[in-house]
Amino acid sequence: MAKVPRNFRLLEELEKGEKGQGSDACSLGLADGNDIMMSDWNGTILGPPHSVHENRIYSLKLKCGENYPDAPPSVQFISRINLPCVDQTNGFVDPTKLSCLSGWKREFTMETVLLELRRSMASPANKKLPQPPEGTTF
Amino acid sequence: MSEMSDDDFLSGGSEEDFNDESMDSDFEEEDGTQYLDDKDDRPQKKAYEVDYSVLSEEQIEKAQSDMIDEVHIILDLTPENAAMLLRHFKWNKERLIEQYMDSSQRVLEYAGIDLSGSNKLEVKKVPGFMCDICCEDDDDLETIALRCNHRYCTNCYQQYLFYKIREEGEAIMIQCLNHKCKVLVDPSTIERLCTPEILHRYHELLNRTYVQDKQNLRWCPAPNCENVIDCGVTPNQLQEIVPTVMCSCGHHFCFGCGSNDHQPCPCGLVRKWLKKCEDDSETANWISANTKECPKCQSTIEKNGGCNHMTCRKCKHEFCWVCMGPWNEHGTSWYNCNRYEEKSGVDARDIQAKSRASLERYLHYYNRYANHEQSGKLDKDLYIKTEKKMTMLQSASGMSWIEVQYLDAASKVLQQCRQTLKWTYAFAFYLQRNHLTTIFEDNQKDLEMAVEGLSELFEKPTDQLANIKVEMMDKTAYVSNRRVILLDTTAKGLQDGTWEFTVEF
Amino acid sequence: MALPKRIIKETERLVAEPVPGIQAVPHEDNLRYFDVSIHGPTQSPYEGGVFKLELFLPEDYPMTPPKIRFLTKIYHPNIDRLGRICLDVLKANWSPALQIRTILLSIQALLGAPNPDDPLANDVAQRWKEDEPGAIATAREWTQTYATS
Numbered sequence: 001m002a003k004v005p006r007n008f009r010l011l012e013e014l015e016k017g018e019k020g021q022g023s024d025a026c027s028l029g030l031a032d033g034n035d036i037m038m039s040d041w042n043g044t045i046l047g048p049p050h051s052v053h054e055n056r057i058y059s060l061k062l063k064c065g066e067n068y069p070d071a072p073p074s075v076q077f078i079s080r081i082n083l084p085c086v087d088q089t090n091g092f093v094d095p096t097k098l099s100c101l102s103g104w105k106r107e108f109t110m111e112t113v114l115l116e117l118r119r120s121m122a123s124p125a126n127k128k129l130p131q132p133p134e135g136t137t138f
Numbered sequence: 139m140s141e142m143s144d145d146d147f148l149s150g151g152s153e154e155d156f157n158d159e160s161m162d163s164d165f166e167e168e169d170g171t172q173y174l175d176d177k178d179d180r181p182q183k184k185a186y187e188v189d190y191s192v193l194s195e196e197q198i199e200k201a202q203s204d205m206i207d208e209v210h211i212i213l214d215l216t217p218e219n220a221a222m223l224l225r226h227f228k229w230n231k232e233r234l235i236e237q238y239m240d241s242s243q244r245v246l247e248y249a250g251i252d253l254s255g256s257n258k259l260e261v262k263k264v265p266g267f268m269c270d271i272c273c274e275d276d277d278d279l280e281t282i283a284l285r286c287n288h289r290y291c292t293n294c295y296q297q298y299l300f301y302k303i304r305e306e307g308e309a310i311m312i313q314c315l316n317h318k319c320k321v322l323v324d325p326s327t328i329e330r331l332c333t334p335e336i337l338h339r340y341h342e343l344l345n346r347t348y349v350q351d352k353q354n355l356r357w358c359p360a361p362n363c364e365n366v367i368d369c370g371v372t373p374n375q376l377q378e379i380v381p382t383v384m385c386s387c388g389h390h391f392c393f394g395c396g397s398n399d400h401q402p403c404p405c406g407l408v409r410k411w412l413k414k415c416e417d418d419s420e421t422a423n424w425i426s427a428n429t430k431e432c433p434k435c436q437s438t439i440e441k442n443g444g445c446n447h448m449t450c451r452k453c454k455h456e457f458c459w460v461c462m463g464p465w466n467e468h469g470t471s472w473y474n475c476n477r478y479e480e481k482s483g484v485d486a487r488d489i490q491a492k493s494r495a496s497l498e499r500y501l502h503y504y505n506r507y508a509n510h511e512q513s514g515k516l517d518k519d520l521y522i523k524t525e526k527k528m529t530m531l532q533s534a535s536g537m538s539w540i541e542v543q544y545l546d547a548a549s550k551v552l553q554q555c556r557q558t559l560k561w562t563y564a565f566a567f568y569l570q571r572n573h574l575t576t577i578f579e580d581n582q583k584d585l586e587m588a589v590e591g592l593s594e595l596f597e598k599p600t601d602q603l604a605n606i607k608v609e610m611m612d613k614t615a616y617v618s619n620r621r622v623i624l625l626d627t628t629a630k631g632l633q634d635g636t637w638e639f640t641v642e643f
Numbered sequence: 644m645a646l647p648k649r650i651i652k653e654t655e656r657l658v659a660e661p662v663p664g665i666q667a668v669p670h671e672d673n674l675r676y677f678d679v680s681i682h683g684p685t686q687s688p689y690e691g692g693v694f695k696l697e698l699f700l701p702e703d704y705p706m707t708p709p710k711i712r713f714l715t716k717i718y719h720p721n722i723d724r725l726g727r728i729c730l731d732v733l734k735a736n737w738s739p740a741l742q743i744r745t746i747l748l749s750i751q752a753l754l755g756a757p758n759p760d761d762p763l764a765n766d767v768a769q770r771w772k773e774d775e776p777g778a779i780a781t782a783r784e785w786t787q788t789y790a791t792s
Contacts, residue, residue, distance in 0.1 A: 002702040273648040317738030
């Protein structure tokens with residue numbers, strides 16, 4: 001298969017969101033519409049139903065380095081959240097504690113990461129974790 | 139109890155056993171469309187009914203080949219070229235013939251058809267040839283060229299057709315691979331080069347384009363339904379009529395816009411209304427909430443059926459879910475839950491009050507619109523339960539399958555009327571207030587009361603259902619009849635242009 | 644998978660018979676990915692500038708068009724802030740008979756003849772229609788600022 005270079009891959013991810021073909025449970029957009037390198041992204045995750053996160057909307061920052069998608073993006077929560085994989089001092093997602101980041105594959109996208117975070121929020125172990133007040137940020 | 143086994147027992151041959159017409163005869167005028175096949179026996183057409191027919195995919199294909207046959211004889215062309223020309227002229231036969239008679243050369247060129255040269259596609263091996271697309275140059279390479287003689291390898295042509303048909307959904311305007319050449323790839327070449335799977339898609343696309351090109355045709359929008367409705371109502375008539383059709387698959391929809399049945403509200407108002415609801419959804423959200431408090435004892439009440447006549451479990455207070463007023467007021471002649479009392483001239487100078495009043499007015503109509511939508515959904519849930527009830531009733535009372543069908547009929551009528559009622563509120567929202575509006579609201583009120591009465595019967599415990607069979611059948615017939623009256627008078631008004639609206643549409 | 648013959652031939656020809664004012668060099672580690680530079684056409688606001696682009700030949704090339712975008716900032720009604728280009732031959736009018744060479748020439752021609760009636764960058768197109776001299780001056784400034792080394 002042809003290997004899609006970083007920038008064209010990021011354009012694909014951007015356009016998927018622009019055309020509304022992405023998941024309803026999360027969204028993605030460029031942090032700066034003028035950033036020709038498309039490094040910084042804003043993401044949101046809609047809290048999964050039947051969990052403490054229901055009806056909450058979580059904001060995140062994602063950063064795609066030069067080696068993306070050979071290397072995973074770095075992911076940081078802006079909204080405060082209590083999850084085992086999230087550093088409670090700064091909101092960064094620990095890549096060793098989220099399987100799609102620790103076992104990153106080139107086919108994965110930023111959406112893969114957001115959806116896995118959402119699954120983790122809904123998992124039996126995490127769905128009842130006490131949460132900081134809604135609207136607070138790291 | 140073992141409901142499953144009852145279901146299993148039922149699911150057998152129920153559909154074949156049940157003869158539609160014998161049951162529906164009680165509600166003859168509820169849905170005139172089913173009598174389309176035997177127009178002669180049919181009572182006079184109601185003002186809200188339109189003539190239409192349901193066509194199958196085969197009939198669509200036949201209609202195309204009939205027209206192709208006609209044109210190929212008149213213009214002395216091969217059927218294939220006639221087909222290509224017709225498609226190019228969007229099946230406007232008259233225009234094609236006229237222009238072809240005028241200048242056949244120009245028409246052929248315009249449509250990308252080249253009559254010169256051999257019309258037999260030949261697969262050739264040409265020594266020393268290199269395909270410009272893939273750059274392969276084996277002496278064994280199989281190549282083809284259309285009549286324009288632009289030669290490429292067969293493999294590239296196949297891939298090209300695959301892309302055009304599968305990925306781009308193109309069937310009619312597939313041109314020669316040379317980007318400057320306007321010659322179309324003819325259908326026989328496509329038939330020859332494509333796999334059966336791609337060809338299937340190709341024929342689907344041809345049919346789809348045919349239906350899109352013909353103003354009198356529209357696909358039935360129901361999922362997995364492949365029928366087409368043929369109806370003569372044109373877009374510029376949509377202010378005067380709401381062309382509602384029923385496909386043979388059972389789906390009711392509007393021929394004008396393709397949405398679900400929205401009688402009596404014309405397409406233009408439907409669009410405006412939905413846009414408004416979308417814009418105002420934030421305000422409207424709180425209304426559609428599913429729980430309210432009893433106006434008397436304040437205990438929380440959840441609505442779980444379609445009926446709006448609520449009785450508080452705790453204090454037995456009876457009230458109307460929509461306006462929260464006491465229910466006994468609704469049963470009398472001064473029932474006024476459907477009518478928005480225009481507060482004439484109140485604080486008219488105060489802009490804020492004005493905008494508040496306009497929001498209040500909108501909410502009045504939206505509230506009722508959304509409520510019937512919600513009730514329709516709940517009625518549908520009840521319908522599913524009804525099926526179970528019917529089964530239970532059968533075994534409990536020893537009634538036969540046919541004998542319990544009154545529940546099914548009642549449930550269908552109920553849902554249809556909820557659908558109609560829902561749209562009466564969008565319609566009323568845009569009406570100027572005058573004496574016609576009052577008559578409309580009276581009809582709306584009558585239908586609404588009848589619907590609530592029928593809806594209420596469904597909430598009876600199963601063991602009582604057998605006893606109210608006659609009552610239920612009577613009410614079903616009455617409700618149907620109220621719907622016909624409402625639709626008929628509204629449709630007449632649209633045709634005669636007697637309604638005055640607050641907006642242009 | 645080996646690189647298709649078509650891509651090899653096109654690459655060879657781009658090197659052997661370069662188009663004046665246009666360069667396209669494949670990456671060593673990805674022969675479908677090209678660094679491109681285009682010289683702004685003379686007598687256009689882009690004159691004197693050298694614009695960097697990137698081009699990628701997807702798996703289905705040449706059945707599907709190449710993907711291409713500007714990396715150098717440019718003020719043009721048919722090119723957006725991320726360098727994406729609105730050009731018919733890159734979309735609906737693509738034909739497998741077109742080549743990298745022809746596409747790059749079309750892009751160069753687009754620089755010489757902006758089309759504000761088919762805009763991708765709405766704000767730029769608007770200005771182009773309402774105040775063409777002003778828009779051209781901005782295009783020239785941007786060329787000086789971003790496209791000259």
